[in-house]
Every structure is written in C-alpha cells, then in structure tokens.
Amino acid sequence: MTEKPVKVTGGCLCGEVRFEARAFLHSGYYCHCKQCQKSSGAPAEIGIPVLAGSLRFIKGEPKYYLSSEIGQRGFCADCGSRLVWRFRDPENDNGTNLSVCSLDNPEDAKPNAHTFVDSQLPWYNLADELPRLRSEDDSDFLESFPGKQTDP
Secondary structure, three states: OOOOOEEEEEEOOOOOOEEEEEEOOOOEEEEOOHHHHHHHOOOOEEEEEEOOOOOEEEEOOOEEEEOOOOEEEEEOOOOOOEEEEEEOOOOOOOOOEEEHHHEOOHHHOOEEEEEOHHHOOOOOOOOOOOOEOOHHHHHHHHHOOHHHOOOO
16 A cells, blocks of 8 residues: 555534544545445445544544444434444544545545445446445455555
C-alpha cells in the first residue's frame, strides 16, 4: 500500500457534529451490505478508511448504534446524518471509516472496490471495472484496511 493518508474534515447536515481525520481518499469502496443500505437509505454506502488513531471530533460527538456483532455506526443525534463506521470495541480503531458524503470535499475521494456485492440490489448497476468482493471475502477485506498501518 503506497497511498499516503491526507487530512480531511467533515460533519453532519446540521453542523452539530464536525470531525477531522487522516484518510485514504483513494481507497474508498462501495459497500452493498444490507446494514449499509438500511442505515444510509441508499443502494450502497461509500466509505473511506481512516488512519488508525487519527479521527477526532472537533464539535459534538456522534451517537452510536450497534449495527452488527462487530460494528457500530455513528450518526448525528440531531439530523441523523451517518458519519462513521467503527468496530464495537473502541480500542480497535483499525478499520474505522467515514461516510464519503460527510466529507467537506467528497469529490476528492475515489472508490476502488465494491464490497458485499451478493447483497447488491439487482437494479443498481455501476458500469465500472472495480473489483467486486462477496460476503465470503469479508475477512480479507477487513484485513486490507489501510488504516491498520502506522503513519509514515
């Protein structure tokens, strides 16, 4: 992995929660899992990995919902904007990711894969050549989060 993390800022729709982090903008991915579909209200969520230990909330704090055995989703308690996914164990921030559209400059992000495509809605087709990973590829996907690296 040669991508260097860059500083990003962002927040929720109403402005009550703001964050800054160092993220891997070109390692984003479309997630087609059912939890992302339900939590975002969209056919897929686009997340970008965050360098472990770099996410800091500079205004407010998200409220967290335990959405699975391993993960929780952070959102603004006032406007409902989805902001962050992280492991349930707060000591494990490897794999923390931000919702691309919560960034101040989401146009800087570039997804490089589709994940959980076995849950992809049949009418949601993106004409790209990005790799497509199925649920059984989950462990490999989680291990590949660049946020597990230390800052150079």
